[in-house]
Amino acid sequence: MAGRLARRLREVLILDVRRPEARALALLAVEEAAANILEHGYRGKTGRPLEVVVRMREPEIFEVTLKDRARVLDITRLHPGNLKKLARKRAERGRGLALVQMLTRNINYKRRAGGGNVITLVFDAEHLSEVAKEHSREAA
Amino acid sequence: MKRHDPDAHLISISRMSRAEGTEISMLRLRGAVRKLTNPDFRSRLDEAGRRSRFMVVDLSELEYINSTGLGMLLNQARVQERRDGWLRLVAPEGGVSMILRVAGVAGELRLFGDEAEALRDLEKAA
Numbered sequence: 001m002a003g004r005l006a007r008r009l010r011e012v013l014i015l016d017v018r019r020p021e022a023r024a025l026a027l028l029a030v031e032e033a034a035a036n037i038l039e040h041g042y043r044g045k046t047g048r049p050l051e052v053v054v055r056m057r058e059p060e061i062f063e064v065t066l067k068d069r070a071r072v073l074d075i076t077r078l079h080p081g082n083l084k085k086l087a088r089k090r091a092e093r094g095r096g097l098a099l100v101q102m103l104t105r106n107i108n109y110k111r112r113a114g115g116g117n118v119i120t121l122v123f124d125a126e127h128l129s130e131v132a133k134e135h136s137r138e139a140a
Numbered sequence: 141m142k143r144h145d146p147d148a149h150l151i152s153i154s155r156m157s158r159a160e161g162t163e164i165s166m167l168r169l170r171g172a173v174r175k176l177t178n179p180d181f182r183s184r185l186d187e188a189g190r191r192s193r194f195m196v197v198d199l200s201e202l203e204y205i206n207s208t209g210l211g212m213l214l215n216q217a218r219v220q221e222r223r224d225g226w227l228r229l230v231a232p233e234g235g236v237s238m239i240l241r242v243a244g245v246a247g248e249l250r251l252f253g254d255e256a257e258a259l260r261d262l263e264k265a266a
Contacts, residue, residue: 091211
């Protein structure tokens, strides 16, 4: 499922998000959020529903909404670890949500009528380009 | 003809012997590391790590790696370090290197542009 989601998202984002690094990082955040839903919301069970909607708000601002029918889980109440510390400790887990938080301008959550969750990831393409540049500079 | 599954990753593991007798385990990946391929990825890392305490993981042909896959790389690096060896990554610009940098992995594991560069560094350090 994840591969199809990524391909479909890429096809949609390429129409309106002109910065390639912004598209790549947005895809990363959405894949991590979707993986989170699968692992923690659906407890690893495959074949469960997940609806993904992309909406352009302004030229550089877009949002991706993920709607599921999983157990209620408000990710905005969670506190992810620090990515650098996790890498330094060679931690195997815990960086997915940290990535989502770092790459989004905002995360909105609400419970879904009839059961499940609605998570909206708000992206700023300029912010994503800055993140990409900042990490290239660090590496140099 | 079998339909190409873009989520599958083809892996080759080889062992190279260097002139001074050091053996290096080379793991090459292709495709994507996602939820469904994670268990296979872990077992391949483990297998490659057991062949030699010096390990090079070539990500040049990898299109995507998820945060769990990154964690497995870091964990394998720790395993190699405990064996008094190391793990190096080949990740040229344009591929998954941006994911590695943004996730903080590039700060902990050295990235090289190609295998030759990674091996030159090993020669200096061995």
